Amino acid sequence: MISIKNLHASVNGKEILKGINLEIKAGEIHAIMGPNGSGKSTLSSVLAGKEDYEVTEGEVFFNGKNLLEMSPEDRAREGLFLAFQYPIEIPGVSNINFLKTAINEIRSYKGQEPIEAKDFLALVKEKQKLVELDAKLTNRSVNEGFSGGEKKRNEIFQMAMLEPTFAILDETDSGLDIDALKIVANGVNKLKTNNNAFMVITHYQRLLDYIVPDFVHILYNGKIVKSGTKELALELEAKGYDEIKSKFETI
Amino acid sequence: MIAEKSQTAQKIIDSISASAQKVNFISGNEVEEAFTYLENKGIPNAKHEEYKYCNFDGILKKEFKNFYQKFTEVAASEIKKYKLNEAINLVVLNGNYNEALSDKIIVKGITIKNLQNFSGNNLTPIASIAKSNTDAFVAFSNAFSGNGIYLEVENANVIPMPVQIIYVNCALEDSWVSPRSFVHLQKNAELTLTERFVNIGKAKVFSNFLSEKLIEENAKLISYTIQQEGSLTYSVNTNQVHLKSNSVYDNTTITLSGQVVRNNHHAVLIGENSVAHLNGLFFTGGTQLVDNHTLMDHQVPNCESNELYKGVVNDKSTGVFNGKIFVRKDAQKTNAFQSSKNILLSDDGAINAKPQLEIYANDVKCSHGTSTGKIDDAALFYLKARGIGDASAKKLLLRAFANEVIDKIEIESLKEEIETELNTSF
Numbered sequence: 248m249i250s251i252k253n254l255h256a257s258v259n260g261k262e263i264l265k266g267i268n269l270e271i272k273a274g275e276i277h278a279i280m281g282p283n284g285s286g287k288s289t290l291s292s293v294l295a296g297k298e299d300y301e302v303t304e305g306e307v308f309f310n311g312k313n314l315l316e317m318s319p320e321d322r323a324r325e326g327l328f329l330a331f332q333y334p335i336e337i338p339g340v341s342n343i344n345f346l347k348t349a350i351n352e353i354r355s356y357k358g359q360e361p362i363e364a365k366d367f368l369a370l371v372k373e374k375q376k377l378v379e380l381d382a383k384l385t386n387r388s389v390n391e392g393f394s395g396g397e398k399k400r401n402e403i404f405q406m407a408m409l410e411p412t413f414a415i416l417d418e419t420d421s422g423l424d425i426d427a428l429k430i431v432a433n434g435v436n437k438l439k440t441n442n443n444a445f446m447v448i449t450h451y452q453r454l455l456d457y458i459v460p461d462f463v464h465i466l467y468n469g470k471i472v473k474s475g476t477k478e479l480a481l482e483l484e485a486k487g488y489d490e491i492k493s494k495f496e497t498i
Numbered sequence: 499m500i501a502e503k504s505q506t507a508q509k510i511i512d513s514i515s516a517s518a519q520k521v522n523f524i525s526g527n528e529v530e531e532a533f534t535y536l537e538n539k540g541i542p543n544a545k546h547e548e549y550k551y552c553n554f555d556g557i558l559k560k561e562f563k564n565f566y567q568k569f570t571e572v573a574a575s576e577i578k579k580y581k582l583n584e585a586i587n588l589v590v591l592n593g594n595y596n597e598a599l600s601d602k603i604i605v606k607g608i609t610i611k612n613l614q615n616f617s618g619n620n621l622t623p624i625a626s627i628a629k630s631n632t633d634a635f636v637a638f639s640n641a642f643s644g645n646g647i648y649l650e651v652e653n654a655n656v657i658p659m660p661v662q663i664i665y666v667n668c669a670l671e672d673s674w675v676s677p678r679s680f681v682h683l684q685k686n687a688e689l690t691l692t693e694r695f696v697n698i699g700k701a702k703v704f705s706n707f708l709s710e711k712l713i714e715e716n717a718k719l720i721s722y723t724i725q726q727e728g729s730l731t732y733s734v735n736t737n738q739v740h741l742k743s744n745s746v747y748d749n750t751t752i753t754l755s756g757q758v759v760r761n762n763h764h765a766v767l768i769g770e771n772s773v774a775h776l777n778g779l780f781f782t783g784g785t786q787l788v789d790n791h792t793l794m795d796h797q798v799p800n801c802e803s804n805e806l807y808k809g810v811v812n813d814k815s816t817g818v819f820n821g822k823i824f825v826r827k828d829a830q831k832t833n834a835f836q837s838s839k840n841i842l843l844s845d846d847g848a849i850n851a852k853p854q855l856e857i858y859a860n861d862v863k864c865s866h867g868t869s870t871g872k873i874d875d876a877a878l879f880y881l882k883a884r885g886i887g888d889a890s891a892k893k894l895l896l897r898a899f900a901n902e903v904i905d906k907i908e909i910e911s912l913k914e915e916i917e918t919e920l921n922t923s924f
């Protein structure tokens with residue numbers, strides 16, 4: 248699905264990703280953990296195509312195509328999705344209009360006709376139900392005045408609408424209450440198939456009780472310093488990052 | 499400061515004086531004052547503080563070799579697309595009210611007249627609001643405006659459908675025109691009025707429009723100004739509105755085109771508890787200049803004013819917003835709010851936005867805010883990250899920006915028309 252090799256990236260001349268190697272196959276869920284500032288969101292942004300970051304070395308292939316050469320919109324059209332850690336508010340652009348535009352641009356990229364109005368509305372209804380998003384929210388401007396938890400839920404709603412093949416969830420769990428966490432996790436589990444993959448960034452083992460990862464990676468100081476199975480997350484929860492920090496202390 | 503009288507002004511005045519008929523619907527004094535003002539001060543140039551970004555003296559010198567009045571008639575079919583189905587449409591062609599091209603007045607309580615009908619009447623209301631000694635373009639109109647339209651809504655008449663005045667110019671050679679209107683709402687009257695400006699000719703036009711609006715006690719005027727005069731038009735548009743007590747004036751000005759568009763929009767709150775709203779939206783490209791000067795003049799206590807102007811500037815064009823709020827000594831308990839927001843899309847464009855508050859009363863609530871920025875990169879990336887291409891993403895954001903003003907338009911077909919127009923220009 249996605250293959251990241253020796254990825255280096257910097258922002259304003261400061262190197263943040265220092266050689267990431269990661270291979271994610273269809274049907275897999277990978278969890279990324281790591282202390283604050285270790286580069287998790289930077290990795291997501293680089294994969295999604297945010298222009299502020301300069302890739303200085305390495306390569307990323309997404310379903311056999313060179314991801315780094317694509318525009319952000321083409322990455323999304325090819326099936327990549329990023330649920331933002333901090334979703335942006337866009338006053339004046341309605342959620343519905345936004346999603347319809349997105350779906351139709353993706354369809355047109357694939358050579359498909361625009362979606363029928365009634366099919367679109369049916370899809371909205373179905374996916375709203377899946378993530379138990381209040382119908383009132385979909386009629387409002389994108390994220391405007393949404394609570395922290397509502398924003399996160401809206402990210403998952405968008406993901407459900409766009410049905411990506413590879414989704415990155417950047418701390419979608421933070422800011423969610425227990426019920427919302429279960430709903431979001433349940434949504435992800437329902438969307439998961441053998442043909443798609445997830446990269447779940449989180450600080451808490453709790454989410455991984457609901458979204459069970461196949462692999463857990465620890466990102467520290469711009470590198471993946473440890474990989475394992477779901478037990479690694481439990482171990483971290485118990486011990487914290489001290490051991491890793493002392494072992495990989497930068498000189 | 500004594501402004502130097504420019505040669506351009508003299509040239510215009512000479513050539514116009516030779517051809518223009520004497521204005522007879524304005525008191526002789528006012529006309530004389532107008533000539534004196536123009537003789538002494540001329541057409542303003544960049545040294546004139548109020549016309550700093552809008553050097554009309556220079557613009558006219560550069561763009562016009564001659565100032566003719568060579569106009570032509572137009573067929574009803576050429577105007578049809580500007581008419582609003584739900585409105586009574588009136589046409590002012592090349593400065594003259596044209597009954598043949600206008601719709602029949604099918605409602606009670608409206609009087610329409612030619613301004614020339616006021617001739618010989620010493621009690622003419624024309625130029626009772628717009629005084630010659632205040633501004634060169636007011637003086638110009640008082641001196642040279644040959645005709646125009648008078649619209650009155652009688653006492654307590656609530657007009658059930660909108661009225662639209664379409665000012666159409668169609669010149670054969672470079673020409674000047676000075677269309678004019680006087681809108682009078684008697685006590686308790688209500689009207690929704692659209693004033694639309696178009697140029698369908700192939701020659702350059704200098705259009706000096708002036709409108710006086712008198713809103714009597716308890717009356718309400720909802721007004722839309724739609725400017726779409728195209729790249730051959732250089733215009734000054736003056737609106738002077740007097741609000742008596744408990745009256746409402748609500749204007750939304752949408753500038754769709756025009757090579758140079760200068761708007762002087764003045765709302766003078768002369769009666770207590772009156773409310774004035776001035777909203778505006780302009781988007782400019784090429785080498786256009788759109789300059790909005792507004793004035794909210796609070797003369798009496800307990801009035802409210804609200805202002806929202808938005809601009810989108812592209813290419814090498816320039817957008818100007820200068821919003822003056824005057825709160826006079828007696829105007830206690832005034833509420834006055836103003837906001838101007840602008841988006842600059844290009845490196846070569848310019849936006850000059852300036853609030854100008856002069857407050858002489860002590861018990862007032864006034865606030866203002868001005869912002870100028872680029873399109874929000876974070877929002878743009880968010881949209882792209884969902885598969886929306888660069889052009890559509892920008893369009894969505896600009897439409898969102900413009901909607902705050904467009905949503906003020908309550909005539910559905912007009913609103914749709916503006917939306918379509920914006921979709922093709924962004």
Ligand SMILES: Nc1ncnc2c1ncn2[C@@H]1O[C@H](COP(=O)(O)OP(=O)(O)OP(=O)(O)O)[C@@H](O)[C@H]1O
Nearest residue numbers: 258259263281282283284285286287288289290299
């Ligand atoms: N635009 C930027 N300019 C300067 N520094 C940046 C920029 N973006 C990220 N960084 C820095 O890069 C480092 C990694 O940031 P990143 O957001 O990727 O961390 P993270 O692992 O997601 O942290 P958290 O767990 O707090 O979300 C941080 O030190 C951050 O300050």
Ligand SMILES: [Mg+2]
Nearest residue numbers: 287288289332
């Ligand atoms: Mg982060």
